[in-house]
Amino acid sequence: MYKVIVTDPISASGLKALTEHDAFQVEQRVGLEPEVLAEVICDYDALIVRSQTQVTRDIIQAADRLKVIARAGVGVDNIDIDAATEKGIIVINAPAGNTIAATEHTLAMMLALARNIPQAYGSLTSGKWERKLFKGVELYQKTLGVVGMGRIGTEVAKRAKGFQMNILGYDPFLTEDRAKKLGIIKASLDEIAAQADFITVHTPLTPETRGLINAEYFEKTKKGVRFINCARGGIIDEQALVDAVNSGQVAGAAIDVFEHEPPENPGLTQNPKIIVTPHLGASTTEAQEKVAESVSEEIRDILTSGSVQHAINLPHISATVKQKIKPYLTLSEQMAELLMQIFKKAPKTIKINYYGELFLEDTGLLTRQMIKALLSYYLDSSINIVNVMQVLKAHGLSYSVQKNAAHKGFTNFIELEIGNGEDKATIACTNLSGFGGRIVSVNGYRLDMEPERYLLYIDHMDVPGMIGNVGSVLGKGKINIGSMYVGRETIGGKAVMVLTVDKPVPEAIRSDILRINDLNDVQFAEINIEESVD
Numbered sequence: 001m002y003k004v005i006v007t008d009p010i011s012a013s014g015l016k017a018l019t020e021h022d023a024f025q026v027e028q029r030v031g032l033e034p035e036v037l038a039e040v041i042c043d044y045d046a047l048i049v050r051s052q053t054q055v056t057r058d059i060i061q062a063a064d065r066l067k068v069i070a071r072a073g074v075g076v077d078n079i080d081i082d083a084a085t086e087k088g089i090i091v092i093n094a095p096a097g098n099t100i101a102a103t104e105h106t107l108a109m110m111l112a113l114a115r116n117i118p119q120a121y122g123s124l125t126s127g128k129w130e131r132k133l134f135k136g137v138e139l140y141q142k143t144l145g146v147v148g149m150g151r152i153g154t155e156v157a158k159r160a161k162g163f164q165m166n167i168l169g170y171d172p173f174l175t176e177d178r179a180k181k182l183g184i185i186k187a188s189l190d191e192i193a194a195q196a197d198f199i200t201v202h203t204p205l206t207p208e209t210r211g212l213i214n215a216e217y218f219e220k221t222k223k224g225v226r227f228i229n230c231a232r233g234g235i236i237d238e239q240a241l242v243d244a245v246n247s248g249q250v251a252g253a254a255i256d257v258f259e260h261e262p263p264e265n266p267g268l269t270q271n272p273k274i275i276v277t278p279h280l281g282a283s284t285t286e287a288q289e290k291v292a293e294s295v296s297e298e299i300r301d302i303l304t305s306g307s308v309q310h311a312i313n314l315p316h317i318s319a320t321v322k323q324k325i326k327p328y329l330t331l332s333e334q335m336a337e338l339l340m341q342i343f344k345k346a347p348k349t350i351k352i353n354y355y356g357e358l359f360l361e362d363t364g365l366l367t368r369q370m371i372k373a374l375l376s377y378y379l380d381s382s383i384n385i386v387n388v389m390q391v392l393k394a395h396g397l398s399y400s401v402q403k404n405a406a407h408k409g410f411t412n413f414i415e416l417e418i419g420n421g422e423d424k425a426t427i428a429c430t431n432l433s434g435f436g437g438r439i440v441s442v443n444g445y446r447l448d449m450e451p452e453r454y455l456l457y458i459d460h461m462d463v464p465g466m467i468g469n470v471g472s473v474l475g476k477g478k479i480n481i482g483s484m485y486v487g488r489e490t491i492g493g494k495a496v497m498v499l500t501v502d503k504p505v506p507e508a509i510r511s512d513i514l515r516i517n518d519l520n521d522v523q524f525a526e527i528n529i530e531e532s533v534d
């Protein structure tokens with residue numbers, strides 16, 4: 001039974017994928033104090049939050065059973081991603097579920113700001129009739145600067161065009177071509193400052209975007225510009241905004257998100273020219289249903305089949321790429337497990353070569369699978385594909401990946417080499433269409449081996465009677481041989497034999513095999529034959 005804890009208000013109907021699944025038990029414990037969450041988190045496999053719960057390093061360190069932290073929304077700045085990654089916990093979000101809600105809120109804020117609607121409402125409901133005081137401005141033919149042309153920025157731009165605004169878009173990833181297709185103008189931040197009547201920000205909060213709009217920027221803007229922030233508090237420097245509004249440089253602002261929530265700056269929240277909402281961008285029935293559905297379906301898939309779609313701390317791999325690399329996911333891991341059990345020394349260097357059609361693919365997941373298998377041999381079993389690169393770095397190890405379009409005799413071919421400065425070992429695999437995965441070379445010897453759970457790797461000289469001698473020792477030990485693969489350098493030269501056996505080979509039998517004349521080394525290996533990540 002997987003236990004899931006929900007600590008922020010989440011649409012109950014959106015959680016059906018978990019609440020109606022026999023393998024899951026969902027507990028809604030909204031508003032837990034951080035110390036209490038840190039105490040109870042060790043009982044859960046998954047945690048679902050919105051933006052209120054701060055998922056700190058302390059909480060994550062106490063989360064020994066946790067496999068997934070899910071953000072029912074976009075921004076993950078309330079989650080310590082580094083701490084989660086180090087602990088091997090996948091962090092996911094629901095990137096698209098609240099796009100429309102946040103877009104519409106931005107437009108609502110822009111219109112309310114232009115027409116002083118909140119101020120007028122407050123005045124009228126307090127018994128006044130102040131028509132002159134609340135004269136507004138039109139959006140028609142005004143210039144809107146959109147900073148951050150991702151999902152929400154793009155949708156805002158499309159809708160603002162409906163008001164016949166001229167749109168300037170700034171985003172490091174915005175191309176001329178895309179801007180043209182959207183009917184907007186690609187601009188720099190300074191061009192937006194010089195031309196825009198309204199500026200709306202839609203970036204994540206990162207070290208680069210914190211204070212992106214600051215006192216210096218306000219000096220460059222047109223006098224009387226209006227700002228909207230429905231993205232993240234801190235992208236616009238709050239105190240600098242208050243000062244710019246008070247000086248008249250900025251005519252007004254509409255703010256949904258704050259550096260601290262609830263906000264602590266009365267200059268911002270009680271300013272007649274600044275309208276505010278309490279982080280309502282995503283608060284629609286539809287958006288909350290969609291984000292809850294998205295994260296609960298993904299938690300179900302991750303925990304039951306290992307399939308991940310919206311991980312923040314894993315490389316993104318599209319469904320098409322996943323399909324192409326799927327035959328290699330388990331195979332590459334098995335090959336790395338076998339190599340470590342043959343090499344039996346901590347690797348200092350790791351080289352991975354991808355050949356053939358894999359040249360064109362995103363092989364990041366395969367690389368992680370192999371490195372995870374190599375490191376797990378010596379390090380503890382908490383290494384997984386989420387934290388593997390951190391563990392590698394923490395041990396001062398590095399790896400290199402090369403890709404080559406050459407086919408090496410197979411449509412696709414993966415070669416793994418590990419070394420410790422003195423010795424090295426290599427292994428390679430391919431997937432034969434219709435026949436499945438094969439290990440096709442070990443330490444340079446050609447083989448055609450189907451991976452099996454129990455294996456014996458024997459390094460020997462190619463002399464008559466070798467196979468019989470090994471077979472007879474195994475026979476005496478009542479160990480059945482399933483199949484045998486032999487590769488040799490030259491007739492009578494060095495050779496390797498890999499046997500698949502039906503059960504583990506005890507150390508005593510391994511020692512007996514080692515006593516056979518002309519036999520250099522023998523290693524027993526056990527590899528995982530379960531399908532790994534889907």
Ligand SMILES: NC(=O)C1=CN([C@@H]2O[C@H](COP(=O)(O)OP(=O)(O)OC[C@H]3O[C@@H](n4cnc5c(N)ncnc54)[C@H](O)[C@@H]3O)[C@@H](O)[C@H]2O)C=CC1
Binds near residue numbers: 075095153281
């Ligand atoms: N108020 C609310 O309730 C909600 C707020 N949000 C917030 O809205 C923001 C945008 O969300 P999405 O559009 O879904 O994200 P997104 O990831 O689709 O788009 C963000 C865009 O910002 C761009 N960007 C990053 N650094 C930049 C920089 N220095 N200058 C200019 N552009 C930069 C990226 O290239 C990307 O295109 C996020 O901060 C998210 O957390 C999202 C939903 C609801």
Ligand SMILES: O=C(O)CCC(=O)C(=O)O
Binds near residue numbers: 051072073282
């Ligand atoms: O869950 C919420 O209400 C906040 C949504 C949000 O800010 C986000 O998705 O980034």
